[in-house]
Amino acid sequence: MNRVRRLSEGTINRIAAGEVVERPASAVKELVENAIDAGSSQIDIVVVSGGRDLIRVSDNGCGMSPDDLLTAVERHATSKLKQDETGREDLHDIDTLGFRGEALPSIGAVGRLSITTRDESADTASKLTVEGGKLGPVEPAAGPEGTRIEVRDLFFATPARLKFLKSEGAETQAVSDVVKRLAMAHETVGFSLTSGDRNLLRLPPAQGDLFEARLSRLSGIMGNDFAANALRVDAEREGVRLTGYAGLPTFNRGTAQYQYLFVNGRPVRDKLLTGAVRGAYMDFLARNRHPVVALFLEIDPALVDVNVHPAKTEVRFRDAGLVRGLIVGALRQALAEAGHRASTTVAETALGAIQSEFPGSTQVPPSGAGWQDNSRNWAPPSALQAHAAAQMPHQQAPQAEWGGGFGPSARVEPESGQAQELEARPLGVARGQLHETYVVAQTADGIVIVDQHAAHERLVYERMKEAIAANGLTRQMLLIPEVVELEGDAADRLARRAQDLAELGFVLEKFGEGAVVVRETPALLGKLNVTGLVRDLADDLTELDEALSLKERLEDVCSTIACHGSVRAGRRLTGEEMNALLREMEATPHSGQCNHGRPTYVELKLADIERLFGRR
Numbered sequence: 154m155n156r157v158r159r160l161s162e163g164t165i166n167r168i169a170a171g172e173v174v175e176r177p178a179s180a181v182k183e184l185v186e187n188a189i190d191a192g193s194s195q196i197d198i199v200v201v202s203g204g205r206d207l208i209r210v211s212d213n214g215c216g217m218s219p220d221d222l223l224t225a226v227e228r229h230a231t232s233k234l235k236q237d238e239t240g241r242e243d244l245h246d247i248d249t250l251g252f253r254g255e256a257l258p259s260i261g262a263v264g265r266l267s268i269t270t271r272d273e274s275a276d277t278a279s280k281l282t283v284e285g286g287k288l289g290p291v292e293p294a295a296g297p298e299g300t301r302i303e304v305r306d307l308f309f310a311t312p313a314r315l316k317f318l319k320s321e322g323a324e325t326q327a328v329s330d331v332v333k334r335l336a337m338a339h340e341t342v343g344f345s346l347t348s349g350d351r352n353l354l355r356l357p358p359a360q361g362d363l364f365e366a367r368l369s370r371l372s373g374i375m376g377n378d379f380a381a382n383a384l385r386v387d388a389e390r391e392g393v394r395l396t397g398y399a400g401l402p403t404f405n406r407g408t409a410q411y412q413y414l415f416v417n418g419r420p421v422r423d424k425l426l427t428g429a430v431r432g433a434y435m436d437f438l439a440r441n442r443h444p445v446v447a448l449f450l451e452i453d454p455a456l457v458d459v460n461v462h463p464a465k466t467e468v469r470f471r472d473a474g475l476v477r478g479l480i481v482g483a484l485r486q487a488l489a490e491a492g493h494r495a496s497t498t499v500a501e502t503a504l505g506a507i508q509s510e511f512p513g514s515t516q517v518p519p520s521g522a523g524w525q526d527n528s529r530n531w532a533p534p535s536a537l538q539a540h541a542a543a544q545m546p547h548q549q550a551p552q553a554e555w556g557g558g559f560g561p562s563a564r565v566e567p568e569s570g571q572a573q574e575l576e577a578r579p580l581g582v583a584r585g586q587l588h589e590t591y592v593v594a595q596t597a598d599g600i601v602i603v604d605q606h607a608a609h610e611r612l613v614y615e616r617m618k619e620a621i622a623a624n625g626l627t628r629q630m631l632l633i634p635e636v637v638e639l640e641g642d643a644a645d646r647l648a649r650r651a652q653d654l655a656e657l658g659f660v661l662e663k664f665g666e667g668a669v670v671v672r673e674t675p676a677l678l679g680k681l682n683v684t685g686l687v688r689d690l691a692d693d694l695t696e697l698d699e700a701l702s703l704k705e706r707l708e709d710v711c712s713t714i715a716c717h718g719s720v721r722a723g724r725r726l727t728g729e730e731m732n733a734l735l736r737e738m739e740a741t742p743h744s745g746q747c748n749h750g751r752p753t754y755v756e757l758k759l760a761d762i763e764r765l766f767g768r769r
Contacts, residue, residue: 174259176319177208177318177327178204178324180307182335185332185335186256187300188212188300189335191215192214193214194342196345197210197211197347198210198345198346199347199348202324203324203328204304205306205308205315205321207304210301210302211299211301213299214299215273216270216298217279218274219279221272222268222281223281226266228255260304261284262286263307264285264304264306264309266303266304267280268280268281269294269300269302270296270300271298277293277294277296280292325353329346329354332346332354333354333374334413334420336354336370337374337413338415338419340366342358343358359373367398367447367449371383375445378404379400382403383399384400384401384491385487386448386487388482390475392452392453393453393456394450394451394452395448395449395483398447399447400446402746402750403495404444404445405442405750406444407441409443411443411446412430412444416459417450417457417459418449419459423467425470426448426450426476430484433480434484434488437746438749439749450480457469458470490742491743492744492745493739494745495752495754576595578596579596579739580594580601580603580735580739580754582594582732583735589725590605591603592734596756599761601754603735603738605726605734607753608734609734611747611748612741615743625656626656626677627676628655628675629674631672631673634670634671635671635683636668636669636671637671637683637688643692644667644691647687647694648669657714658673658674659671659675660673661687689716690713
């Protein structure tokens with residue numbers, strides 16, 4: 154057996170480098186964090202070949218003296234840890250980005266490191282090189298106040314690591330992502346990023362108050378669309394503050410990579426935080442869609458451990474429940490205050506689709522046979538009146554909720570004064586119905602097209618949540634109980650959840666093998682297809698953990714119920730029904746999107762329509 158021996162300093166540094174410098178982006182992160190901690194107002198980054206051949210980070214921060222420069226490349230040497238009254242370093246009070254003192258020696262152990270620096274007291278700069286862990290002498294050099302660090306031939310001393318690097322494009326993208334995240338968290342610092350001869354990022358220091366400056370910086374990185382569709386977040390609980398911006402639910406993405414989370418200015422990828430964001434949006438997005446957010450958490454450093462991961466991208470909170478509750482509550486409050494608002498990109502997508510369908514044309518598509526013109530005469534022909542009357546028994550609940558808006562004998566032609574008043578409302582005055590599915594409304598400066606089923610589905614869902622939170626759902630007894638036959642053990646699953654279902658307005662019980670009998674349903678749904686709804690609920694229960702109550706998965710179950718209880722596509726609405734739908738949408742939080750994150754309406758401004766016709 155080999156004897157126990159101490160590792161050489163070079164081997165120790167290369168092992169440390171394996172933890173700290175995983176790829177070029179890791180080195181860029183460490184160097185830019187050092188530049189931020191140095192009080193820089195401008196940081197310029199240059200990479201060549203994705204950082205494999207060259208990384209250069211220049212800043213105008215405080216710089217270092219020759220003695221500090223020599224100490225900075227030693228392992229575990231740092232200026233960023235405070236000392237307590239006994240002279241011991243306080244690991245519970247960390248307010249800087251870097252503090253472990255491993256970045257520079259680790260990078261110097263695997264690459265060719267050159268540092269040129271000058272502090273405000275010096276007339277000339279000092280330069281030091283480290284190649285593969287070998288330290289050169291400190292020499293005088295020319296240079297401005299601040300620090301310039303160059304890393305060439307990264308991983309030349311550990312060639313095995315080079316085999317694990319990705320393509321130049323992928324490594325450059327990783328560097329860009331690191332710089333963007335740090336730039337988001339430090340909006341008063343200017344950043345530039347150059348790859349070869351390409352300028353990838355150029356961000357001047359942002360001006361204004363916290364929120365103004367932060368939104369300006371986020372716009373420069375995430376685009377103007379985010380700024381136009383972002384909700385301000387500002388909440389505080391027990392000394393923990395959350396600020397930032399959250400995208401509207403209809404402004405979503407297919408991955409979670411556009412969720413930027415920060416703790417005390419440090420970019421993190423933390424499961425607790427991402428889980429809280431997902432929970433806040435759970436009512437509004439399908440499972441395969443993700444919100445776009447940039448959230449900044451400020452917390453007492455003593456209440457968070459940032460040293461649980463070598464790259465410091467994960468954190469641990471002393472009171473995780475407090476942090477999660479703050480994030481969920483703040484996001485839901487912001488979403489509620491957005492009301493019926495939908496993202497502006499919905500209209501842009503619609504216009505883009507029209508223009509791609511009719512390229513270069515000033516004509517719009519011919520109107521389909523399903524157009525119902527209500528602008529002159531709201532009353533449908535007698536045959537359609539009979540059809541509407543036949544449908545009315547199925548819509549008794551919405552009639553009560555919309556204040557008599559439903560009904561074959563209701564007046565449907567608004568007075569001219571009333572029409573002008575309604576046009577001034579956010580969703581305007583109803584003017585027609587397309588294909589018995591889409592309500593068309595006129596606003597003061599454009600038109601709104603509403604998906605009647607998606608919109609009413611959200612309205613019913615919000616009513617259900619409100620009723621459950623208040624006194625529970627009122628039930629109505631079926632005159633004739635309905636027996637529903639099911640496949641497999643679906644009936645047993647429903648029977649086991651009978652008590653939970655009763656709290657949601659459904660009273661049912663087992664009825665022999667493979668069947669249940671439904672005796673009561675939620676009153677606000679009116680008459681509905683009980684068989685279809687019960688079968689869908691049974692399918693929902695197959696995906697729920699048996700240990701969870703239905704109230705804990707309210708969004709899944711209520712969404713299914715709301716879908717069955719809403720105005721279906723293909724139903725002809727009267728003018729008053731349409732206007733009642735628009736008014737309730739305006740008064741209901743989250744009505745800009747259905748329960749799956751799709752928009753419930755599209756708004757086109759008059760200027761956009763005029764461009765389609767070549768008038769502008």
